[in-house]
Amino acid sequence: MGAATTTVPRAQAHHPDPNENYLKAERGIMSWIYTLDHKRIGVMYLVSVLLAFLIGGIFALAVRLELFSRGKTIMDADAYNRTFTLHGVVMVFLFIIPSVPAALGNFILPIQLGAKDVAFPRLNLMSYYIYVFGACFALYSMVNGAVDTGWTFYTPYSMRTTSAVIPMVLGAFIMGFSSILTGVNFIATVHKLRAPGQTWTKLPLFIWGLYATSIIQVLATPVLAITLLLLCLERFLGLGIFDPKLGGDPVLFQHFFWFYSHPAVYIMIVPGMAVVNEIIATFSRRAIVGYMFVAMSSLALALLGFLVWGHHLFVSGMSEYATMVFSALTFLVAIPSGVKVFNWVATLYKGSIRLESPMLYALSFIFLFTIGGLTGLFLGVLAIDVHLHDTYFVVAHFHYVMVGGTVMGFVGGLHYWWPKITGKLFNEGVAKVAWALVFIGFNVTFIAQFIMGSRGMPRRYYDYLPEYEIFHKVSTIGSWILGLGFLTMAVMFVASLIKGQKSTRNPWGSAALEWQTPTPPPLANFIKVPTITRGPYDYHLATEEELSEK
């Protein structure tokens, strides 16, 4: 005991100044590799998911290009089947699932709570490396024959195919752990590290969304892990679980798979909705109407997400009873989705609205998610789903929610928090052009898919009948506009990094807590621990100085 007084505390001897900007507090590549700072881990995630988005996007453009004309355009059937599978796997497991929570959430969540870091910083770093490790398996599979099963790995096809299913499945299995650990970390952080005065009813809705997401991640992902493990065991050892040749049941696999993957679609969309709350509040200078209803609707989505997996199996040969129950439950999802849309629109009413690029993405989210949700109604109506299932209509539906929803939310959030993260401003004019291209390109691509789908065009088709050609052509052209939009955005962000103007503390004039600390935030997030006296959206209580954009 006595010896402790004679040694200089390590923290003071080696540790950087906690008030120094987090980007400058420490230097050198090692200071990133070993960092425990949630902001730097968030940035590393951000770089990784953007890379994944680029790869997944290239696969997407290749798929669309192949379908530009009938027969062979640029690749043969086997290559096509691999390309659409890789597109799905990369977008779902490497991009969308970690995009908002692990990248933006890691950076913003502790700051919004008024905390110094997440509850378990080492676990946070570990979950990043687990993600990278899993991604390596996926990459290994890609260069070694890839996978041609679709991202759903349905048995018994995934048992028979000669493609590299095992490494890919192991990759998804490993990345699942990363997702679980992030979820655990966030739940603990929200419960334990709120700043003085930061009560549950003052939490930003971004946090409520991530909290709900974390619950799903922790509860659902283990089921995916078990399912994928069984798949590997069956392929290695010939256990008869899913393959009817060995006495297994292939439909059982679909139940297991969707028991995870349906909740997973809420892992994807709820964080997107969470971002939209923050943007709408800031750019309307107004609290989100129906705060508690919006917060609870995230939890309701998290719960309902566990009850509707069967709607992916309406035509699988499942019993008619189950079909009826799952159809009824599916419709309930529309309730919390509607609550969000209504409250967002109500927030605009009597607000003070500024249409800057983040807001354009948030408003696009509302529009596109509305279409995505409404087309979900078509699919929930049993008699209609029987016709539309596994056609391009379903493809368009889930792209409207996952791209029109989640990706718009993610990209909007990226614009919104970009100055906070990098300390730089970007060219707003170019950002608006990029937005317009993305918005137009997206709608052209996927409206064409709705129509060909309802006219009967099945999905995962290398070739098609002449009557669908016109729709495929339009869709492919749309994908070029969309690609150009993202390219423009990428150039704009890179230009901002290189020669962007220095951002002020609060360039959007927001009342939220993360904008009250210096930009970029100091290592410890705040110069002194904040005491929370008002909600994040209480513009009428915020001081002139807090809202100042200078």
Place this chain on the structure above:
Amino acid sequence: MVSPDNFQLPEQLSTGAAEVDDLYMFVYWFSVIFTAVIVAVMLYCIVKFRRRPGVKAEPVGHNLVLELVWTFGPVIFIAILFHLGFKVYVHNAVAAENAMEIRVRGRQWLWEFEYPNGTRENNELTIPLNQPVKFILSSDDVIHSFYVPGARWKRDAVPGMYTNISFTPTKLGNMQVFCAEYCGTSHSGMLAMIHVVTPEDFQKHLDSADKAPEGKKPEEWGAELYKKNACNTCHSIDGSKMPGPTWKGLWGKTESLADGSTVVVDENYVKESILKPQAKIAAGFTTAQMPPFTLKDAQIDAIIAYMKTLK
């Protein structure tokens, strides 16, 4: 309500299709109106409440009644939607009493149909007009899905179990069949055609299943059978690489087999390869690929005649 040339939906070719389409159009118009209202309100707000110097946003109050209305109000609407969807679904799912039963077997990558009298046909099925048909589906390998857009019906063909769908064709002509569950390389080539004909023509068709169509040379019929039986999803005729050996220059050639021996491609080898594909495997190809085909001798002869023309 829906005209047959509705832009969004394929032509209605069976009983039940019209009811599905009416539901579709109901949800469609609801969606259009809902979206239009949301967009109109958003645009109104963006213009009316754009930021102006000196004008502040109005702080948000509480309006519990409004919240409760738009939270629980839609429950009534979705209950109605569920009810309608389920009703039509069940109605369409139940087969009529006097339905003709057709066995449908999915395999990578063709559909095999079996008529009640045991006659089999690949990728083509002929059924009489206004006759209820019950399709009993199964699969010999992986999951496929039997999809008939004209009837607004699909159902998976799952190995190890039977599933079924039924409908009554209401128009003479063709109904396209797709495979709607991804099943590997030639998934998109797994197409079939249902011909809806008069009862008299149906009887004629059954009687002549194993005879060459009138006025056709054997090799012409063979070329038709090559496509109809989906040989073309695995065997090319121009030498290009596919899951099975090309037929170009195959006839009379000495083929090396996987077990190291060789065989001359003659009538016996071709017949055996069609009926029992696993008996002799050509070197470089996998065993599991080709399913056995049940073709009549006359049909095999026609295919051989066609193969001979592929120099």
